[in-house]
Amino acid sequence: xxxxxxxxxxxxxxxxxxxxxxxxxxKVVHDVMRAYHYGEIRTPALEATGLFARSIGEHTDIxxxxxxTFVDRGGDSVTLKPEGTAAVLRAFVQHNLGEQSGLNKLYxxxxxxxxxxxxxxxxxxFHQFGAEAIGSASPALDVESMLIxxxxxxxxxxxxxxxxxxxxxxxxxxxxxxxxLIDALEKVASQLSEESRARLRQNPMRILDSKDDRDQRLTxxxxxxxxxxxxxxxEHFEQVQQHLRSLDQPYVVDGRLVRGLDYYTKTxxxxxxxxxxxxxxxxxxxxxxxxxEELGGAPTPGVGFAAGIERLILVLSKKKLSTPxxxxxxxxxxxxxxxxxxxxxxxxxxxxxEGVVAELDYLGRSVRAQMREANxxxxxxxxxxxxxxxxxxxxxLKNMETGKEISIVLEDLSAALLSHGEKExx
Ligand code: HAM
Numbered sequence: 427x428x429x430x431x432x433x434x435x436x437x438x439x440x441x442x443x444x445x446x447x448x449x450x451x452x453k454v455v456h457d458v459m460r461a462y463h464y465g466e467i468r469t470p471a472l473e474a475t476g477l478f479a480r481s482i483g484e485h486t487d488i489x490x491x492x493x494x495t496f497v498d499r500g501g502d503s504v505t506l507k508p509e510g511t512a513a514v515l516r517a518f519v520q521h522n523l524g525e526q527s528g529l530n531k532l533y534x535x536x537x538x539x540x541x542x543x544x545x546x547x548x549x550x551x552f553h554q555f556g557a558e559a560i561g562s563a564s565p566a567l568d569v570e571s572m573l574i575x576x577x578x579x580x581x582x583x584x585x586x587x588x589x590x591x592x593x594x595x596x597x598x599x600x601x602x603x604x605x606x607l608i609d610a611l612e613k614v615a616s617q618l619s620e621e622s623r624a625r626l627r628q629n630p631m632r633i634l635d636s637k638d639d640r641d642q643r644l645t646x647x648x649x650x651x652x653x654x655x656x657x658x659x660x661e662h663f664e665q666v667q668q669h670l671r672s673l674d675q676p677y678v679v680d681g682r683l684v685r686g687l688d689y690y691t692k693t694x695x696x697x698x699x700x701x702x703x704x705x706x707x708x709x710x711x712x713x714x715x716x717x718x719e720e721l722g723g724a725p726t727p728g729v730g731f732a733a734g735i736e737r738l739i740l741v742l743s744k745k746k747l748s749t750p751x752x753x754x755x756x757x758x759x760x761x762x763x764x765x766x767x768x769x770x771x772x773x774x775x776x777x778x779x780e781g782v783v784a785e786l787d788y789l790g791r792s793v794r795a796q797m798r799e800a801n802x803x804x805x806x807x808x809x810x811x812x813x814x815x816x817x818x819x820x821x822x823l824k825n826m827e828t829g830k831e832i833s834i835v836l837e838d839l840s841a842a843l844l845s846h847g848e849k850e851x852x
Contacts, residue, residue, distance in 0.1 A: 434620050436544035437549065445784055452616065454582060459557065462557075463531060464532060464557050464574075467533070468534065468536070471506055471507060472507070473516065474504060474505075475493070475512070477505075477512050477516055481686060481687075482512060483688025486687060488687065491541070492508060493508050494540075498842065501734055507539065509554070509732065510534050512721075514558045515558070515728070518726075528562070531557065533558075538552055545704070545705065550812060553734070556711075557731035558729075559729055566816070567729050568662075573673075575708065578736070578738075584738070591678065591679055591696065592683040593653070593660075593663040593693055594692065595656070596690070606654065610649060611626055614644040614645070619638040641838070649682035650682065672777065683696060691714060691715045692772035693712045693713040694713075696710045697710070699741050705737065712731075713727070714728050715727040755803055757783075757785065757843055760782075760806075762783055782783070801826065804826075807826060809823050810824075
């Protein structure tokens with residue numbers, strides 16, 4: 427490492443050699459979203475701070491401690507988006523998408539920003555792919571939200587995932603449950619960790635999620651929302667599970683599942699991987715039937731998920747699955763003099779316009795050094811060009827793998843590369 431500046435803590439450069447796996451994951455995401463018929467949406471990196479405070483919740487860790495919020499030069503408080511759902515719902519309401527179509531199925535691949543303590547699988551700028559289905563209360567869509575990240579994982583060769591499922595109730599059943607929970611927690615309040623004590627009145631359900639062993643023990647028998655759902659939420663939860671069973675999709679009901687965002691109603695879920703360690707959530711999501719209205723739109727039910735791409739790639743790297751290779755030039759044009767260099771440059775531009783990956787030397791290297799570079803880049807073919815070749819219009823094309831050379835007419839270079847490339851592939 428050298429230089430005056432470093433990338434900020436919790437942020438990462440994705441360099442050539444590593445970016446190919448990102449491109450591959452992104453391609454799989456686009457393919458799966460296409461099959462599930464979700465359309466891509468791109469929202470800005472910056473939003474009004476109020477949007478997130480309102481939707482994610484004032485008393486969540488994200489809003490309370492983790493957002494990159496600043497006052498811009500115009501005096502407005504703006505925030506780098508910590509998640510995608512609020513932004514997508516803002517766009518949905520703003521552009522009246524609900525009036526144009528009964529159901530909007532939208533997806534995104536985007537960087538997100540949270541000022542968390544960096545550790546393996548936890549960054550300050552990270553990337554999610556996610557989807558939101560807005561306009562229907564059908565439990566089938568809750569299940570779609572679970573299946574999409576599972577299908578992406580399956581296509582990437584990742585297995586051993588656990589789907590954890592719960593229901594967090596609605597505005598009818600949650601308030602009475604909350605009181606029940608607070609009553610139970612107050613009995614042990616004095617023994618709870620400081621953090622949990624602070625959460626008791628503001629966000630008591632998060633106490634269930636405490637990593638503190640003592641908190642875990644003390645709350646082992648407190649009432650869980652899944653056992654206190656209203657009839658409508660119970661029925662919805664049952665239907666979600668019926669769909670999963672009929673699809674033979676394994677899942678576990680986890681009554682202590684608590685999501686770090688307040689907008690959820692009914693379904694909440696997480697997909698975890700045992701190979702990830704402490705930050706084991708690969709994806710999370712759920713239903714948010716009140717969010718559109720909360721943001722000033724017409725009451726519109728919705729459900730979605732988001733998955734962490736860094737974590738997905740971490741799982742892939744642990745499994746040592748074969749990842750797509752770096753791109754190697756089909757041909758490297760080695761030039762012997764200035765005139766040949768000009769010819770090679772023109773020829774490379776032409777080949778590239780035809781879709782051939784062509785490379786040449788830009789560093790004024792000797793012929794030998796150019797050959798070494800072609801080798802290092804693992805070029806498929808090398809064409810050496812000099813005065814004689816330009817004069818006669820003939821040259822020899824060397825297959826770098828077999829070492830064989832074939833004579834070609836320079837004018838036919840691209841045809842020769844394409845036909846040999848094709849033959850070798852078949
Ligand atoms: P979330 O659970 O906060 O949900 O984030 C979803 C996923 O993003 C996590 O499971 C994890 O893989 C990844 N992730 C979160 N924080 C970090 C981080 N600091 N570093 C690396 N990866 C991270 C949401 O964001 C909701 N918007 C999901 C949703 C969509 N619910 C409904 N629709």
